[in-house]
Amino acid sequence: MRSALLDRGLWPLRLERRARPSRAMRLAASPLAAALMLAMGVCLSSLLGKDPWAAFSVFFIEPFSSLYGVGELLLKATPLMICALGLALGYRANVWNIGAEGQLTIGAIAGSGVALFHAAALGAWALPLMLVAGIAGGMLWAAIPALLRTRFNTSEIFVSLMLVYVAQLFLAYLVRGPWRDPAGQNFPQSQAFADNAMVPMLVDGARANWGFALALAFALLAWWFGARTAAGFRMRVCGLAPAAARYAGISTQATIWVAMLIGGGAAGLAGILEVAGPIGMLQPVISPGYGFTAIIVACVGRLHPIGIVFAALLIAALYLGGESAQIELQLPASVSGLFQSVLLFFLLAAELFIHYRLRRVRT
Amino acid sequence: MRLFTGLPGVCTVRITTGCNVHDAMPRTPTRAASERGPMIAAGPPRLALRGITKRYGETIANDSVDLDVAVGQIHALLGENGAGKSTLMKIVAGVVTPDAGRIEWQGEPVSIRSPAQARRLGIGMVFQHFALFDTLTVAENIALALGEPPPGRELVARIAAVGARYGVPIDAQRRVHALSVGECQRVEIVRCLLQDPRLLILDEPTSVLTPQAVLALFETLRRLAAEGLSILYISHKLGEIRALCDVATVMRHGRVSGTALPRAESDASLARLMIGADLPECRLQPLPAGEVRLALRDWSLPSADPYGTNLQNIDLEVRGAELVGIAGVSGNGQAELLAGLSGETLSADARAIRIGGRDMGRLGAAARRRAGLRYVPEERLGRGTVPEMDLGENCVLTGAGKGLVRRGLVQRDAARRYARGIIARFSVKAPGERAAAASLSGGNLQKFIVGREIGFAPRLLLVAQPTWGVDVGAALKIRQALIDLRDAGVAILVLCEELEELFAICDRIAVLARGRLSPALPRSHWTAESIGVAMTGDFGALGVA
Numbered sequence: 001m002r003s004a005l006l007d008r009g010l011w012p013l014r015l016e017r018r019a020r021p022s023r024a025m026r027l028a029a030s031p032l033a034a035a036l037m038l039a040m041g042v043c044l045s046s047l048l049g050k051d052p053w054a055a056f057s058v059f060f061i062e063p064f065s066s067l068y069g070v071g072e073l074l075l076k077a078t079p080l081m082i083c084a085l086g087l088a089l090g091y092r093a094n095v096w097n098i099g100a101e102g103q104l105t106i107g108a109i110a111g112s113g114v115a116l117f118h119a120a121a122l123g124a125w126a127l128p129l130m131l132v133a134g135i136a137g138g139m140l141w142a143a144i145p146a147l148l149r150t151r152f153n154t155s156e157i158f159v160s161l162m163l164v165y166v167a168q169l170f171l172a173y174l175v176r177g178p179w180r181d182p183a184g185q186n187f188p189q190s191q192a193f194a195d196n197a198m199v200p201m202l203v204d205g206a207r208a209n210w211g212f213a214l215a216l217a218f219a220l221l222a223w224w225f226g227a228r229t230a231a232g233f234r235m236r237v238c239g240l241a242p243a244a245a246r247y248a249g250i251s252t253q254a255t256i257w258v259a260m261l262i263g264g265g266a267a268g269l270a271g272i273l274e275v276a277g278p279i280g281m282l283q284p285v286i287s288p289g290y291g292f293t294a295i296i297v298a299c300v301g302r303l304h305p306i307g308i309v310f311a312a313l314l315i316a317a318l319y320l321g322g323e324s325a326q327i328e329l330q331l332p333a334s335v336s337g338l339f340q341s342v343l344l345f346f347l348l349a350a351e352l353f354i355h356y357r358l359r360r361v362r363t
Numbered sequence: 364m365r366l367f368t369g370l371p372g373v374c375t376v377r378i379t380t381g382c383n384v385h386d387a388m389p390r391t392p393t394r395a396a397s398e399r400g401p402m403i404a405a406g407p408p409r410l411a412l413r414g415i416t417k418r419y420g421e422t423i424a425n426d427s428v429d430l431d432v433a434v435g436q437i438h439a440l441l442g443e444n445g446a447g448k449s450t451l452m453k454i455v456a457g458v459v460t461p462d463a464g465r466i467e468w469q470g471e472p473v474s475i476r477s478p479a480q481a482r483r484l485g486i487g488m489v490f491q492h493f494a495l496f497d498t499l500t501v502a503e504n505i506a507l508a509l510g511e512p513p514p515g516r517e518l519v520a521r522i523a524a525v526g527a528r529y530g531v532p533i534d535a536q537r538r539v540h541a542l543s544v545g546e547c548q549r550v551e552i553v554r555c556l557l558q559d560p561r562l563l564i565l566d567e568p569t570s571v572l573t574p575q576a577v578l579a580l581f582e583t584l585r586r587l588a589a590e591g592l593s594i595l596y597i598s599h600k601l602g603e604i605r606a607l608c609d610v611a612t613v614m615r616h617g618r619v620s621g622t623a624l625p626r627a628e629s630d631a632s633l634a635r636l637m638i639g640a641d642l643p644e645c646r647l648q649p650l651p652a653g654e655v656r657l658a659l660r661d662w663s664l665p666s667a668d669p670y671g672t673n674l675q676n677i678d679l680e681v682r683g684a685e686l687v688g689i690a691g692v693s694g695n696g697q698a699e700l701l702a703g704l705s706g707e708t709l710s711a712d713a714r715a716i717r718i719g720g721r722d723m724g725r726l727g728a729a730a731r732r733r734a735g736l737r738y739v740p741e742e743r744l745g746r747g748t749v750p751e752m753d754l755g756e757n758c759v760l761t762g763a764g765k766g767l768v769r770r771g772l773v774q775r776d777a778a779r780r781y782a783r784g785i786i787a788r789f790s791v792k793a794p795g796e797r798a799a800a801a802s803l804s805g806g807n808l809q810k811f812i813v814g815r816e817i818g819f820a821p822r823l824l825l826v827a828q829p830t831w832g833v834d835v836g837a838a839l840k841i842r843q844a845l846i847d848l849r850d851a852g853v854a855i856l857v858l859c860e861e862l863e864e865l866f867a868i869c870d871r872i873a874v875l876a877r878g879r880l881s882p883a884l885p886r887s888h889w890t891a892e893s894i895g896v897a898m899t900g901d902f903g904a905l906g907v908a
């Protein structure tokens with residue numbers, strides 16, 4: 001239909017490939033998508049009969065008008081940022097690890113093992129060892145799809161995704177069975193972690209902890225790795241031009257391993273920071289889907305560490321705004337998911353204009 | 364056969380007088396761009412472009428271009444790479460819309476908004492790279508291109524009729540993957556002819572043909588032109604244009620720099636029009652060859668691609684201070700040979716490939732590079748360079764062992780300095796070392812890649828299509844750089860489809876045909892005819908054991 005219109009010249013606009021990708025559009029795509037998402041939010045709340053300004057205030061201003069609220073924002077942003085930074089390094093190398101949620105879960109379990117059974121003996125070493133165990137657990141879970149991909153050419157997308165559910169069921173088994181707190185009145189949860197197994201707070205009066213500082217440090221490290229090291233360079237070449245990687249003699253197998261292990265390790269770190277932070281114990285559900293949302297964060301951040309820092313804060317704000325909208329505006333819980341999807345939708349649309357532009361066809 | 368029915372009577376008159384008009388033209392070599400092509404008294408030209416302008420950002424691809432193509436004329440469009448030939452043809456074929464200017468088709472102003480509309484007007488284009496489905500038959504491929512194809516048996520009959528009439532015989536029932544490249548091109552031509560074209564555009568059509576097949580193609584084109592078909596022939600091969608075309612429009616920097624009657628010109632005068640300066644010549648002095656740098660012994664390599672070519676029992680030696688060329692039409696194992704030599708594909712037998720005296724058949728590209736092998740691949744964008752990365756980073760791609768990576772860190776300053784050096788030495792037209800590889804034209808990118816690999820001091824250099832799509836001036840520079848490198852003692856192996864080039868730069872030449880390699884004989888041993896015979900896979904006549 002559209003092509004028939006094009007033929008007859010009735011359709012006045014035409015997509016034309018740009019001579020070179022637009023740098024301005026590349027920078028503007030994410031802010032533009034966020035602005036369009038806000039505009040859609042205004043339309044939506046008007047349609048629902050709410051005052052758009054009041055809704056905006058409930059969503060984006062009230063939750064962060066107190067120190068506690070800002071702390072919550074940083075707390076939510078931490079796991080999203082860490083997972084997304086790890087995933088983005090892999091995505092830039094064309095390795096599509098979708099299973100960060102599962103690697104996060106296994107990381108949390110591995111770190112909790114240290115906390116539950118060895119914390120008393122370790123003293124001040126407990127927390128560092130828990131973090132190392134968390135990273136190792138995430139890496140182990142990511143090593144399975146890496147091994148299957150490099151040995152049997154299976155898709156890392158499907159294997160990593162399916163392993164999410166295996167990990168979650170394993171966690172459910174542990175907290176209902178062997179690791180259940182004997183004094184917990186049969187609730188499916190582990191013992192609470194000892195104080196030396198908890199991440200210290202950043203300031204008084206807010207729940208944010210040193211995990212956020214760790215996340216920022218990780219962002220810096222990820223940027224350095226991608227932009228300065230030869231290994232990061234090789235990964236980018238693999239992602240941008242696989243034939244050039246073969247020509248240069250870069251090992252695809254090594255790239256897949258490095259990408260999967262970094263992504264898994266980061267997710268594992270996020271997992272142990274979550275259970276050793278706001279949660280303080282193992283329970284059947286330890287994440288509201290941080291590992292999946294991190295995929296959106298990585299895309300909105302355009303796979304760049306600095307972009308990811310801001311994208312993680314934005315998505316965390318959407319989570320919190322969604323909660324306050326539920327309470328104050330009686331909007332359904334799915335509203336923050338809706339905003340995330342709309343943001344991604346507008347982002348994909350905006351990305352088209354990096355390589356194309358709209359041109360009026362002369363008649 | 365409905366070919367060329369419905370031509371206005373005026374046109375038939377033009378057909379008979381087509382050549383005479385040009386012969387009657389004054390034999391001045393060039394005329395100013397503002398003047399039009401041969402004036403035709405008897406009727407409007409088939410295609411007239413007036414003031415066609417097309418910009419991409421700040422670059423002007425076409426700057427008020429005028430062009431007339433008469434009925435029954437074979438009109439050459441000549442120019443260096445980036446001169447704007449392709450953009451102009453895309454405008455005529457409806458792929459790109461111009462920013463300004465008029466198009467007149469048989470005297471009527473038209474605006475061509477889509478390829479479909481161009482086809483309806485009667486404009487057919489044979490692209491340099493074929494668009495055929497490998498798994499379908501010839502007839503099925505042609506049926507796909509026709510809007511309302513006739514029933515199968517009738518179509519087969521029509522393909523046979525067109526093929527017989529114009530000397531492009533083709534078996535409509537064969538599947539495309541079983542065809543040679545020359546046959547694929549015939550399918551493309553027949554496909555265009557079945558759409559009743561009035562204007563046929565051919566983009567570098569001879570780059571995939573043997574010398575004998577080129578002669579057959581020219582015969583076909585002359586027969587078509589004699590029947591009133593207008594032909595626009597894009598090429599940079601001066602000899603062919605002089606042999607085939609009635610008129611040549613020469614483009615330079617997006618403008619028409621002149622028109623010429625090719626038969627009245629020499630290669631040198633045409634080249635001068637094209638590049639605006641005289642061409643220096645390459646010198647190749649005989650040198651004693653050094654020690655063996657590359658030795659292939661009974662090397663066989665099955666292709667991973669089901670439609671690829673298996674390499675069979677290849678023997679070859681390349682010595683220091685020696686330039687060896689491999690001729691042959693692509694699709695005869697070139698891609699497999701290059702991947703197998705560079706280490707992108709590993710061989711089963713380590714001893715089949717010896718580089719610098721070491722068995723390397725089972726070692727990858729990085730190990731072979733460390734042993735002194737450097738490789739300039741045919742695909743410049745996406746293989747030889749990463750399109751999105753800047754020129755400095757693209758030096759790091761193959762420069763890891765040459766000081767551009769230290770202690771696991773990319774040495775960005777050293778890489779940029781190195782890139783600046785290449786840009787200066789090979790006069791690469793680029794805004795600077797921070798320009799993305801994709802922003803360079805094909806020819807400039809080739810100069811950059813050749814410069815990059817030469818600068819890393821190879822002991823053995825493998826080059827695929829060194830000057831493919833590169834303008835004449837740059838091609839000479841690349842050839843001279845290769846010869847200088849040989850004089851400095853490097854062993855060089857060149858794979859190339861252009862025989863003229865091989866004869867200009869090679870000490871010895873071998874022919875690759877159907878996955879087998881002929882013996883590498885001194886260049887004085889060969890003629891264009893004997894290479895043409897060897898390209899068919901018949902090495903018996905070479906007179907060597």
